[in-house]
Amino acid sequence: MAHPFLKKDDDLDEEDEYSPFLGIEKSAVLQEARVFNDPQLDSRRCSQAIIKLLYLLNQGETFTKIEATDVFFSVTKLFQSKDSGLRRLVYLMIKELSPCADEVIIVTSSLMKDMNSKIDMYRANAIRVLCRITDGTLLTQIERYLKQAIVDKNPVVASAALVSGIHILQSNPEIVRRWSNEVQEAIQSRAALVQFHALSLLHQIKQNDRLAINKLVTSLTKGVVRSPLAQCLLIRYASQAAQESSFNSQTGDRPFYDFLEACLRHKADMVTFEAARAITELSGVTNRELTPAITVLQLFLNSSKPVLRFAAIRTLNKVAMTHPLSISGCNIDMESLISDQNRSIATLAITTLLKTGNESSIDRLMKQITNFMSDIADEFKIVVVEAIRSLCLKFPLKYRSLMNFLSSILREEGGFEYKKAIVDSIVILIRDIPDAKENGLFHLCEFIEDCEFTYLSTQILHFLGNEGPKTSDPSKYIRYIYNRVVLENATVRAGAVSALAKFGAIVDSLKPRIFTLLKRCLFDSDDEVRDRATLYLNMLEGDVVGETGNDVKEFLFGSLNxxxxxxxSSLQNYVPSEESFDIHSVSKExxxxxxxxxxxxxxxxxxxxxxxxxxxxxxxxxxxxxxxIPEFSNFGLLFKSSDPVELTEAETEYAVNVVKHIYDEHIVFQYNCTNTISEQLLEDVSVVVDTSEAEEFSELLSKPLKSLHYDSPGQTFVAFEKPQGVSSTGNFSNTLKFIVKEVDPSTGESDEGVEDEYQLEDVEVTAADYMKKIGVSNFKNAWESIGDDCERIDEYGLGVRDSLKEAVSAVIDILGMQPCEGTEAVSNNSRSHTCLLSGVFIGNVKVLVRLSFGIDGPKQVAMKLAVRSEAEAVSDAIHEIVASG
Amino acid sequence: MDSCPLVKNILLLDSEGRRVAVKYFSDDWATQGAKLAYEKSVFMKTLKTNARTEAEISMFDGFVVVYKFVNDLHFFVTAGEEENELILSSVLQGFFDAVALLLRNDVEKQIALENLDLILLCIDEIVDRGIILETDADTIAGKVATNGVDGSVPFSEQTISQALATAREHLARSLLK
Structure with a gap:
């Protein structure tokens, strides 16, 4: 790729493919660069050589260390030339070569001379080059010149010094901080860009001094800022300052809001947009504050410039997540964007509309999307399908039109990923919306009639086999399934045979027909299909008239266990012999x-x-x-299982993790153990639990593991009793006990064995274990419908935290609840945040939580916690969790 | 540099996606291979769009890209996804117009390669390590053109004879290769 033009040798004859760099080669160019060393410099030839070197670097060619040093040294000779064009190229070349420290010394004096030159262009460029390549030690020497340059009357020189200052600040902040007087002066400059660079640098110099920043921003918002770029910066600083102070002053007047609002009327689009975006991102922004910003964005939606339309719709898309109602006024403008030439804009418009749409507008929207879908790429279509799926879950009553839409796009052209997204969506809708089941199954049936993807066909057949027999009229699916047996490839045929058998097993009235169909399959050309048919026929034959036995159903619908x-792996190890393969020999662990x-x-x-x-x-x-496990059968319904918690370090002899299973009156620890030593066999493995730090729990039984072979995991269980419906917490210390036997890996024989123990880490049962993460689609509705009968509100100080983000996620973790409406995301730099959580507490009590956070200067975090639930005791319990967490 | 607008790269590619001039300002693309892969994907994703009258915009892989095409040249400016799109578009416009001024409206690959020095200097005057230096096309072109930065004569207002002189100089240079 370094010489793309070399590869074009074959079409040399094409006149327009001619390039001035045709056939250029590194070695030849390096040779050519020797002209730099001539005593009588020919600036034209030198320029030619540098351009060729720059071309090579730009194409991705690399120079060896020696080559680079060579070129660098000869380039430095060019400072003798008075040719200003050549000098520009020399500056560029030095920056590209980024020389190392001991090489820099060679050019330092030349560059310092240029920094004091009478020619502005030399001064500006020399500053940029020198600051780029120098390290801290030299800075003190040139600091005086840089300070001078910042207030230079030539704006290009001033900007060069200021921008270099911004870069140096990252590595040598103490030096740059000494320049604040000069930078302050530069802010008053009449040159637009100087003001922009000075503002940026001054803000960074003072970024840890909130008071100074506030003063700076306040004075500038009242003055005149000339450059639109500087104005954009000021908007960013002002909104940051507004975020920081909003938590303290809840009087209603938001600081700097008036400034932001005034910026909406600025003549430069980039400023109006920056201000509108800043307003939409204010934390806890009210509808009244939003209105003027939305109006500006709405105007942009109708702009002739794609960039403006894109910027506006992208911002509105974000607003739609939190304030869908406030932008419903833009719906008509957004609908016209559905046909936008720019597909990114069109897709954003659709997904925004799907968020803001209400039940009544869905039908119209669907009609418009249908036209749009035919001419966008699959990746965009998938985004739309996902948006429609969530819309349907939000408005279940509208399933009919949404389902119809999905089925119509299912019939159109499309790649596998796209089709899979649609099928997945239909399946999810069938699962979550009972009314949609028959309709959805019917669409899937139609789809497999003409489906080119074997994977999707077999998956759908499997799904039909499970769901079809439970519908009101199972017989209508038989035809679709049997058609597959006639028309498809072997994999799909086998899947169809299994699906048929399921209908036969469940629906007695269909059994004779299924029998006939399965018998036909006995003559199939494929082994697997014939085998399956034979198997199912034999199974169903046993009781043609009576009720099908439970084992048959278990076999067809149950999993392999x-x-x-x-x-x-067991099948791979099985050696064909007299003895048939025994599925019970397969480890169930x-x-x-x-x-x-x-x-x-x-x-x-x-x-x-x-x-x-x-x-x-x-x-x-x-x-x-x-x-x-029979011992656990009388525990009732499993409420929740936790994620596995590791109890051992990685790469120890025995790897153990635990899963906590919560029941109403019991708790079961499932220890998953793995033996990682090939020479050992463990027997009688159990975990001894000390409950001295978990008083409310009493051990009920322990179920040891008979043997634990190398690298095949096994489980041992310990069950406890606990008070009913209460979120008892505690700390459990664990010791793994077992008999260890040495095994000779070659013969498989083992010795007598000795008892041994292995210390594991503690398990903690916290209140979060009693909370199931269950989201609600519309938090506001849920919040209001649950009412404030059992509401509990209190405020907490959380002490010093790294950031608001960290504090929010810590509280979410402690509570173990599901964040709603994306409120777990905290934007950077925000000073306050509201987070909405929902969940179901043990005893099936619905709980909703509204958390308001604020952070102040020294990173002290305060939180207001409002809980609503269906039981007072639970609301109190949530507060207790936070108070003790 | 938390809230200062930053540009991640400026690309000038030809009509087959090959480099004419590129400059990267961020370390999002650590290797030459990553850079080429990015250029290829940007080029392919925007190829079918019509960015000839107005600058177009797209978003992918966490970047916002604004772009504009003329003849056989494709101009791109990339930034992070949170960047103000309109600031980005002003950078693109500055780059695009400055190149047009410098190439005397003869904006095509052949001429651009013959004046590669001007293109590279132009990029150098627009962005310095990610920070926007200048977006006004006249000023940029004025700084690149060797007659100095004092800006007494805006580039676009040079007299015909001056312009011809510069043009002749560039033409001569390319012939003498």
Missing amino acids: VPLANLE VKSQTISEKKSQSKKANPLGAPSASLATHVDAYERLLSS
């Missing part, structure tokens, strides 16, 4: 990492898989595992 990874893997994929995971969403898989897997 063994982790697939374990089954796969879930590798804990497979669960965490699933979790990490949960966002992208396909919701069609066996039990729908993967989040559900996670919980379902636990539920199934626990209910298979």
